[in-house]
Amino acid sequence: MSTFFYSWPCQNAVTVLLVACVAALACHLARQEYWRLAFREVRLHKAAVVSFFILAFYVLVALMDSIGWRRPMRHPETGEEMRHAETGAIIYDAGASALDYLLSPISGHREKTYSAPLAKEQFTYETAMGDDGKTRRVRPPLAYPHSHLFGTDRIGMDVLCQGLKSIRTGIIIGLLTTLLAIPFALFFGIIAGYFGGWVDDSVQYICAVLSSIPSVLFIAAFMIIFGQGLPQLCLAMGIASWTGLCRLLRGETLRLRETEFVQASIALGSPSWRILARHILPNVLHLVLITIVLRFSNEVLAEAALTYLGIGVGADTMSWGTMINDARTELTRDPVIWWKLSCAFVFMLGLVLPANIFGDAVRDALDPNLRTQ
């Protein structure tokens, strides 16, 4: 079952489905005047537009890293497709993502070990026999000099490639966590605010209990029980973080419930589900969107911190957290090996800063208090 889940056809299908959902939502919103106006306002914000394109680049990389296929194994010498000895079926390799194929020229440039960014020679000394027969400590020249923008790591892998491969992890953590948290928050927040009474009491009680557990402890416990991995981490972070939005939505719903248009709808005889769907939900959606965008960067940073603590994604998943974790030992060396940390830093900054700027612009555009009608 889980092998199917991780197989390429399944991953591709999920990716396409996700893109289709986002596109459908965007089309739906674009047809509504309210969102069109908001979008126009965001477009006037120069920094937000730049941020949007940077974010789009990240998303594109993540998408390319999510779509992949397997290729037939070829004979290393003849280049012929290898076939099963008995059945004659083509034998495929483990497959790789579109990004892997795209990066293969760079990622194929393996060195022996550490090298500084754009260096000509290896970073570490090696003992070499000179022409005169004496042994000397030298820095051997690199196989591919001046080609590693962020240098290479201990086993000679290109650090830039690692940074790029980590984008998918970052985006998945940021998106999946928020997407997991939002349905809970939306459902419980709205029913608590609208129905009040014992419904409200019990939702409030659950929220209070959940938010009284320190989230790091909760996530650590969760990861220990269910094992380390990307899905587990997203789930744990999602559960740990929906209470804040839930309370926000409950408060907004409490206010909306007393507005005259909701009262009017009750007076018309609308059933509760209809009021929730037509009057309450569309009027809290802006809060949800603002939360998604602003929370996204928090989750990315949280993942790095958790992985550093050893309770994030496992060591086999490439992420900025694992890069920072590796850098911990590199930083104690003398001279310091700084480029892995710098690479993770640059990539995280490149995602989090635009996400924040864009989030602020979206909030300003959607906030009814700031909006002039």
Place this chain on the structure above:
Amino acid sequence: MELLSVKDLCISFRQGSGLCRAVDHASFSIHEGELVALVGESGSGKSVTALSLMGLLPAASAVIEGGHALFEGQDLLKLENDALRKIRGNRISMIFQEPMTALNPVLTVGWQLAEVLKLHRGLHGKELHDECAQLLEQVGIPDAESRLEDYPHQLSGGMRQRCMIAMALACRPSLLIADEPTTALDVTVQAQIMELLGALREKFHTAVLLITHNLALVKEQADRVAVMYGGSIVELAERQALFSNPVHPYTRLLLRSFPGSNQRGQRLMAIDGNVPPLAEMPVGCRFAPRCPLATEVCRQQCPVAAEIATGHSVACHHAMLSLPDAAPADNVSGGKDDTPLLDVKDLKVWFPVRRGLFRKIVNVAKAVDGVSFTLRKGRTMALVGESGCGKTTVGKALMRLVHANSGSAILHGNSDLLKVSPKELRLLRRNVQMIFQDPFSSLNPRLMVGATIAEGMEIHGIGKTAEERRQILKELMEKVGLDESQLSRYPHQFSGGQRQRIGLARALALRPELIICDECTSALDVSVQAQILNLLQAIQRETGVSYLFITHDLSVVAYLADEIMVMYLGHIVERGLASEIFGSPAHPYTKALLSAAPQMEPATNRKVIRLEGDVPSPLNPPSGCPFHPRCPKATPQCATLPPPEHRLSSTHLCHCWAMS
């Protein structure tokens, strides 16, 4: 002697990349000890004018483009901040509309009062304390000495406004700017405040610039009146001249759109359209698009104010032309019969007050405490009372928007609105609908107007097909005076009056027999209010719908209502036909209420019956008759037993001990 002289004042606001003129060549003057009223509808620039005199305009967006305002030899518009501070609160002070927010909630009243005195008069110590107490006493706050230690939330709205006045008058200013000082207050409290202002004006000889939209108030209080529209002063005259001989078409229309009992049965003279937003102000005369007399000249050229009599100047090209008369209403009495529609008996709504860990009920607020009445088909019943008397709760209880504790409301003599099951209630909702007070929150901002109006039809299956519904929507829009093409717009694209029409269309979509109008015109300007009142009447004639009109505005009631109920602290104190209530009010509260409301009708030498104090809290209502602590005619008996019902005629009821 001239105290303040404003000449050619021009103020603009930055909007987008351009400037929008908010005040356009306004000129007026105030003499010592005089009360000048600046009247106009919302958006007319009256508050902006006042704020510019105090130097309180937002520096980032407002630009004073020209003119001067001479006050005691200084031009207020050119003064530096330091110099302005010496004048502000000292020579000129201001009272604001909202007494709830004008006082700082975390400081005591005494502290805030002392601040002014320390700053401008340099008082301190015992002298300061005594002066504070004396000031509060002057504005009629009983037990002033101990009140100094109170925080604003411990005072009622009227008391807070008194404190504001005390602060404003602390330095004996020569000019007091009062920006809508009584708009947020009830009529009986308004009467107290205006009386106080009058007395203080006489005592200290302070000039007052009264900014208001209430024409009746102006008629009773002002010496001179400046009428503003769209940023210009269109007419400026002595009060007498203005009200007996208004010249500018806007003034004339405004006066005629004010509802009152002498317009009963007629259509009100509404002014078409709305005040345009600043950015869309027309080039010529700003009133031209709404003026029935407008010609090509008006649209091209801005009229200049000209003096037509001593002290009476008008800015209009056609000041002398006569206006078309209001169309007489069709047969008003048609369609009315005496069949009871809704019979309400002993309605009680009590809100529990819970406290503590286990939410124990510690008290109940008796918002509505035993209300009975009968609504008849095709009639308008008005429910009148001051804020907090429970009138809105009555409406909401009938709609089952709040839970009624006991009582019955029998519709058509068979089904009880308060007791039917939710399923039956959904069907009965078709018969009773509601329109709300706030045109801005009564429509869902995310729904197109068409969807808002169609919502009820979808729920109740009115109109089988989409095409059929579309047809009904079209008819409804026509009925409420909107264009069919506006169905696919969003609420924020409409003005307040238009939104109220949409709210009405939403209610009418179910073809109800009763519409509960909860303060549905109080958020609107007078000219727009007249449009809505006309519309309500036209629809009543056409469809025979009954209205339960909940309001605090007595002039609207006098114009519209067939029957009137007067409510005080959860009880109906008097009920009768409009002619009976206005002609021979019986209950002391009704009398006081009627006398407190300023009136437009000529030759009313009303004597204000002043009510002491404020409406008590429904959490702790007085024993016996709820009105007895404030009643001028109270006897010991009133405090012990609730008053019996007393019948003055078959239609006129009164609950008072003095009657029996």
